[in-house]
Amino acid sequence: xxxxxxxxxxxxxxxxxxxxxxxxxxxxxxxxxxxxxxxxxxxxxxxxxxxxxxxxxxxxxxxxxxxxxxxxxxxxxxxxxxxxxxxxxxxxxxxxxxxxxxxxxxxx
Amino acid sequence: xxxxxxxxxxxxxxxxxxxxxxxxxxxxxxxxxxxxxxxxxxxxxxxxxxxxxxxxxxxxxxxxxxxxxxxxxxxxxxxxxxxxxxxxxxxxxxxxxxxxxxxxxxxxxxxxxxxxxxxxxxxxxxxxxxxxxxxxxxxxxxxxxxxxxxxxxxxxxxxxxxxxxxxxxxxxxxxxxxxxxxxxxxxxxxxxxxxxxxxxxxxxxxxxxxxxxxxxxxxxxxxxxxxxxxxxx
Numbered sequence: 001x002x003x004x005x006x007x008x009x010x011x012x013x014x015x016x017x018x019x020x021x022x023x024x025x026x027x028x029x030x031x032x033x034x035x036x037x038x039x040x041x042x043x044x045x046x047x048x049x050x051x052x053x054x055x056x057x058x059x060x061x062x063x064x065x066x067x068x069x070x071x072x073x074x075x076x077x078x079x080x081x082x083x084x085x086x087x088x089x090x091x092x093x094x095x096x097x098x099x100x101x102x103x104x105x106x107x108x
Numbered sequence: 109x110x111x112x113x114x115x116x117x118x119x120x121x122x123x124x125x126x127x128x129x130x131x132x133x134x135x136x137x138x139x140x141x142x143x144x145x146x147x148x149x150x151x152x153x154x155x156x157x158x159x160x161x162x163x164x165x166x167x168x169x170x171x172x173x174x175x176x177x178x179x180x181x182x183x184x185x186x187x188x189x190x191x192x193x194x195x196x197x198x199x200x201x202x203x204x205x206x207x208x209x210x211x212x213x214x215x216x217x218x219x220x221x222x223x224x225x226x227x228x229x230x231x232x233x234x235x236x237x238x239x240x241x242x243x244x245x246x247x248x249x250x251x252x253x254x255x256x257x258x259x260x261x262x263x264x265x266x267x268x269x270x271x272x273x274x275x276x277x278x279x280x281x282x283x284x285x286x287x288x289x290x291x292x293x294x295x296x297x298x299x300x301x302x303x304x305x306x307x308x309x310x311x312x313x314x315x316x317x318x319x320x321x322x323x324x325x326x327x328x329x330x331x332x333x334x335x336x337x338x339x340x341x
Contacts, residue, residue: 006150006171009180013167014157016185021216024195033200036336043296043332045197047304048190048324049221050288052162054305055320056281059312062165063140063274072278079282080289090286091125097282102275 067105075101109206114238118245121226122253129283130222130250131257133161136276138261139268140165144172148262155258159251160220161280163188186317190324194224201231202239215240218247225287295338300331 031038056064057072064072079097086092134155141151146168154164163184170180195216203212227243234242265273291297307323315322 003147003150005177006146007153008177009167009171010150010153010157012177012181013154013163013184016181017158017160017163017188017191018217019185020188020191021195021219022213024192024219025199025212025216027192028196028199031196031200038197038200039296040328040332041193041197042328043300044324044328045190045193045224046288046291046297047300047327047331048193048320049284050301050304051308051320051323051327052190052221053281053285053288054308055312056162057285058309062169063136063277067274067278075278076282076285079285083286083289088290090283091128093286094125094129094279094282098275098279101278102271105274106271 067101068108071101071104071108074104111238111241114234114241115245117234118242118247119249120245121230121242122223122246122249125283126222126226126246127250127253129279130161130220131253132276133280134254134257135261136273137161137164138258138263139265139273140261140277141168141258142262142265144168148259151258151262152255155255158184158188159217159254160188160191183317186321189321190221191219193324193328194221195219198224198227198243202227202243204236204240206237207240211240215244215247218244218251220247220250221284221287223247223250225284225290229290294335296331296335298331299334300328303327303330 031041057076058069060067060072075097078100079093082096083089083093137155138151141154146154154167158164158167166183166187167180170183175183198219199212199216202215223243223246226246227239231239268276288301292301304323304327307327308319311319311323
């Protein structure tokens, strides 16, 4: 992989990413925050994010794909258990889950 | 008119858990680029210009797998397509009639899952004319912090073991998940979240590249239409 190719890849990745954002601004031109289409898009947005998370946990690409699916699922359950058990403490839940993930990866 | 107080308030909200959640994974991304043979400028530019971590990982993986520029473009476009509905959703909330177009297109660069969730968490308590500058402070700080963390990850990757780096990558989806379940209040959101997760898993083998987008559209539409008449304050 040449340096020039990597820079060109960053350029096309930038265009692809910014297109999603810029087209979103363009599409939002006539949408009001109290309209029905706004509520539908909000549901689609949260569903897309939920779909992304499920895919990262169960079918990750990149470095996470080298880890065991069981470890990822157990760590996710620990996250939710801590979050709901400790008054929805975000940082405690995330850190506990990440530490368990590292330890389970090491020992299992 | 620019409200520096709103901007500062946005920065304040970003400092802490949001910056830590995103920054740790950006640190791991910088370390990953180092080990994969990218140089520090490429690491810097990747976060500076794209600021969307899943797409950045996909870009690097596609390059390493020997993909063409078209492969990179399509893979990143599909991975980051979630930003489209998120942008359509957040722009009407944060702008007012005075917000110029250029500012909206510039501010759009700071739209990411972390800034989106955090803005929606507080927007009702902010005056309409101050929301955009608040968002620029919130998203802009997360973006600058992400650029710095990517470079730091690149520079200090030798000081952190590979197992810890994988743990840092895992922090971001866990943070996303906590922010998502914090929205389990309205029935239409609950339905959209559960259907989105289940459908993306079911569709993964059928439409590998498109499963997230298709799952999101179907699940969001189900949630919306089934609970259309739900009243929630």
